[in-house]
Amino acid sequence: MVYIAVDYCGVEVLNIYDTSKIKLVGWWNPYNCPNNNWFSSGVHANEIYIDKQCKQVFISTGKSDMYVINVSNPAQPDSCNYYGGLNNNLGTWGISVYKNQIYLSYIIAIIPFGSNWTGVKILSYNPCNTGVAEVENIQTNLYPVPASNTIIIEQTNIHTRLNNLQANAINALGQTVQFDCHYISPHQLSFDISPLNDGIYFLQLYNESNFLQQTITYKFIKNSH
Numbered sequence: 308m309v310y311i312a313v314d315y316c317g318v319e320v321l322n323i324y325d326t327s328k329i330k331l332v333g334w335w336n337p338y339n340c341p342n343n344n345w346f347s348s349g350v351h352a353n354e355i356y357i358d359k360q361c362k363q364v365f366i367s368t369g370k371s372d373m374y375v376i377n378v379s380n381p382a383q384p385d386s387c388n389y390y391g392g393l394n395n396n397l398g399t400w401g402i403s404v405y406k407n408q409i410y411l412s413y414i415i416a417i418i419p420f421g422s423n424w425t426g427v428k429i430l431s432y433n434p435c436n437t438g439v440a441e442v443e444n445i446q447t448n449l450y451p452v453p454a455s456n457t458i459i460i461e462q463t464n465i466h467t468r469l470n471n472l473q474a475n476a477i478n479a480l481g482q483t484v485q486f487d488c489h490y491i492s493p494h495q496l497s498f499d500i501s502p503l504n505d506g507i508y509f510l511q512l513y514n515e516s517n518f519l520q521q522t523i524t525y526k527f528i529k530n531s532h
Contacts, residue, residue, distance in 0.1 A: 308332065308381050310364050312355050315348035315419070316340035318366060320381045335376050335384040337479065345419045349393050349480060350374070356404045361434055363387070365409060367402040370420035371481055373411055373430075388524050389509060390430060392481030398422030407431055449510065453528035456501040460512065460525075462494040474498070477509045484508065503529045 309321045317340060320333035338348045351369025358365070362379040372391020376384045390411075391397060398420050401412035409430040416422045448461050460474075474496070476484045487499040498510070510525045 308378075310355060310357055310378070312352035312366060313340075314353075315343060315345050315351055317350055318352055318355065318364060318376065318384065320378065320384060333378075333380075333382045333384050335386070337386065348419075351398075351419060353400050354402045356402055356409075358404070358434065365402055365404060367399040367411060369400075370398045370422065372397065372399050373402065373409070386507075387526065389477070389481070392477065392483075394482060396421060396423050407433065447512070449525045449527060453530040454500060455529070455531045456499070458498045458500055458510070458527055459491070460496040460498070460510075475511045476500075476503075477511065478503075479507050500527075500529050501531075505529050505531055 309323050311319045311321060313319055315338065317337060318335040319331060320335075322330045322332045338350055340348070349368075349371050350366075351371075353367045353369060355367075356365040357363075362377065364376045364378055364384070366374050366376065368374050370393055371389070372395070373389060374386055375388040377387040378384050391399070397413055398416055399411050400414045401410075403410045409432055411428045411430065413425050413428065414422055415425045450459055450461070452458075474488055476486055476498075478484050484503060486503065489497045489499075491497050500508075506529055508527055508529060510527055512525075
């Protein structure tokens with residue numbers, strides 16, 4: 308399989324076993340290309356890195372900063388994590404991975420998206436883990452999926468508690484959305500998602516002392532029907 312970054316059209320997965328009959332196997336296409344355009348798309352896929360062992364593809368996605376897609380099923384590549392967002396006025400071009408660190412290179416640009424900073428950010432991550440960086444010693448489950456009104460985060464390691472964590476929810480456009488959070492117990496958090504529109508969201512749990520290094524990200528689906 309070959310994974311190809313296709314600018315505002317995401318990532319194509321091609322079977323090149325027979326080079327005379329190259330076939331499109333799968334397509335990570337979160338912004339419904341080609342019905343979008345170069346300026347309106349949230350993804351500008353540039354450089355990619357493939358972790359063959361973990362079956363994950365890391366993509367520098369312009370004004371979306373970075374996405375990670377799971378390619379364990381090449382026919383159905385699916386977002387499993389992200390970093391950054393559409394509204395932070397930062398845009399990436401390059402990406403590389405060395406050991407447990409991800410290097411994102413940023414550019415100053417006007418089109419097709421605005422970016423006002425250039426430099427390199429270094430992220431840490433645990434290979435074969437869906438989070439950019441796992442909260443140390445915390446083991447959690449999220450349910451139900453999909454959910455209509457409430458989702459629960461349950462901590463499954465009795466030696467730790469969730470009461471030192473905070474949470475953010477991000478929609479598919481990279482925008483932070485508001486919801487109410489309640490502690491059911493020291494080991495359970497409840498989130499009221501009834502005000503949210505139906506769709507796909509990312510729930511980030513993080514330790515306030517170190518947002519970047521200690522974060523778990525879950526994908527959940529709001530479906531009120």
